[in-house]
Amino acid sequence: MAMAADDIERLIKDRFPDATVQIEDLAGDGDHYAATVVSEEFRGKSRVQQHQMVYDALQGNMGGTLHALALKTAAP
Numbered sequence: 485m486a487m488a489a490d491d492i493e494r495l496i497k498d499r500f501p502d503a504t505v506q507i508e509d510l511a512g513d514g515d516h517y518a519a520t521v522v523s524e525e526f527r528g529k530s531r532v533q534q535h536q537m538v539y540d541a542l543q544g545n546m547g548g549t550l551h552a553l554a555l556k557t558a559a560p
Contacts, residue, residue, distance in 0.1 A: 487549045489509055492553075498541070500521065502523055507519050510552075515550075516552040522558050523557075525559075
């Protein structure tokens, strides 16, 4: 079962209310997405730390319901 782009965005926005989030369905199958997340909470964090924060926000869906996510993160 695939995960909807709206659900991904909601989980990320729940964790990072200030974030600008863009989700793109890369394959049109609801299984392979690209996400760009810009949040002040990323300031001073390494790219790895930023990505871990987003994966935590996805509440265990990464690798399960959400098969693939190409992630770009940044501070404003």
